Amino acid sequence: MNGIPPLVDQYSRGTARGELGLGTFESHLGEAAGAAGPAPPGTTFFDSRAGLAVRRWCPPLLGLEAHCAPVRYLARRRELGAYRAGNLLLRGAGIGTFLLDAADPAALTSPAELARAAGGRAHEVVRLEALAGRVADACDGAGSFLALTAEALYDAAGSATAFASGVVSCDGSPPGAAEVCRAASRWLRRRRPGEPPDEPVLARHLLWTAVATGLPVQLHGPRTEDLTGFLRATAGLGVDLILLPGPGQHRGAARLAAAFPHVYADVGTRPEEPLREAPFGKLLFSTGARALAELYVVAARLFVRAMERLIGDWVADGWCRRAEAGRIAALVAAGTARRVYRLDAAAG
Template identity: 40%
Template sequence: MSAVREALDALRLVDHHCHGTVTGDLGREAFEPLLTEGDAWPGVSPFDSPVGVAVRRHCAPVLDLPRHAPAEEYLARRSGLGWREVQLRFLRASGADVFCVDTGYSPEPLTTPHEVAEAAGGSAYEVVRLESVAESVRAAGVEPDAYADAFRAAALDAVRRPGVVAVKSVAAYRTGFGLDPARPPDAEITEAARHWLLRGGRLDDPVLVRHLLWTAVDLGLPLQLHTGFGDNDIRLHRADPALLTDWLHLTAGTIPVLLLHCWPYQRQAAYLSAVFEQVYLDVGLTLHHVGPARAGAVLAEALEITPFRKLLYSSDAYGVAEFHHLGALAFRQGLAGLLQERVDADELSLPDALRFARWAGRDNALRIYGLNDD
């Protein structure tokens, strides 16, 4: 095993973006859809996809099963252990001890940040999803001309909760990033709010999404932005982070902007991190979807020009605890292979490689979110 891989395997990771896991045992019909960002197709199992194969290869041993255990055996063992034991095993196996948990999406009951931390034997913090805040303001009832102030007040209340370290937007899903980058005037916000409050539904008005992003700047906390790969609700061509360029010019010198996931736009995200002081990135959920076999290839493209102080680790684990372990394993293996290759080619010294590995896996996130390294 290489020196870089040994160091990364021993490093306690900071998972700067993840979710809770389902609080209940899952049969096949409930488990399989959580493996994939796609819809279920009759006769096609998510176990027969790159992520499904990676789960059977790399997660089965954590459940005391042989590598490549058949799906039926895997699910039977998982059910026999129970969801709490499964969660504990995969969180401990991940080797992460700090988690920033997005609590804004929970169509089913999920573990809380406290429960994630308890299972992992570490600590957890909250990431506030701003679209959820806006939708709670609408649900509570507000007049159009009071919406802007009501949203700002609700967002401030949310980020003042103990343990909140960042905010997040899913603008990529709602409107895409091809927005007018300027802060919208009050009259436009009021008119847009009038239409949205009458229509209802989720926040997907371009003016109100712009207002949300500028409110994030005013809040002063790091802003996480989903970019690139997601489920079929997203329009991928509108989730290219390069579309944020004009907005990033206008917000220079304000808050850290963390581009999540990025695939297939990891090179565009790398460019933004190289030319904008406030931009950082991860490749997030991409790593468990491509699996350890291809993690190095994705990271290689992300790190072609990304400053080493700008790369972070996240699992984006949601619903099933397997992704905590699989994401961490893919990150460690992929980054170690990439850095060691450069060391072996004398393009990088070993001390620098070890330093950069620690930055990406831990120190960058601790610095950006203002967390103590206990």
């Protein structure tokens, strides 16, 4: 099926700047493979599903044969240079629009840099915890911190496309002012410069403050079921919430998206199960890529191939006609993200 439009990647972190040595490349590949440390001696993260996918789809974009040896691929990457290789990979990924969490601007590309490299558009997603950490570096005292954080958050709402929160759980009402002030004081006394808040009360306070701006809010958490009370409490407030669950949790997130009109769910690169659980217009694609341009390519290829197989089966089984299948695929690939994040208005 050839009707899938350029993808909208609703969440990624950007690519690393500069040349990457073998060790650095392997460490980023290991993160994508789910590893928590270096590869055991005598092994490589190229021997993983992520590594095989990189070798399958990325070498042809750099002028090599698919499945070439990792050492040949990395040599070609160095030969082209990080900037040229990154451009070729990003422009070959099939992604037209990126929503970028730019929480680590010193190490990873900004939205503007990513847009130039990919020849597409990029919009900023503001991570609430990172914003609070930056504010805390420039203030003293809980009262000053809370006032300046609120000001910075509403300033960010004027230019950002969405907010993102890593809150683990949140109930049906915002924490009280006194409780928030005590939590801020505890955290400020022990924090080191640059550290984001690790107080659950502060995380919930930031989340409720973001909801009040009306921008879409992404919820990144290992167990989206723990946010059910918050989802129920925010119904009718005029804000869209997008669940980006941990591994193995996409099916549950899709069920929550089906249950609440203002809730949407990420399908990652495997749309098969989420599409069984929620209306198609409640589901969105993301790469979740960080550091390596290769991870954008891999995620996009995996998603498109899975979507083509799934919708192709539906057409073959008579569930829908081919034109309808193309419309469904386009919704999940790009259309729903364009609507929820108001991207067409932003482009204008």
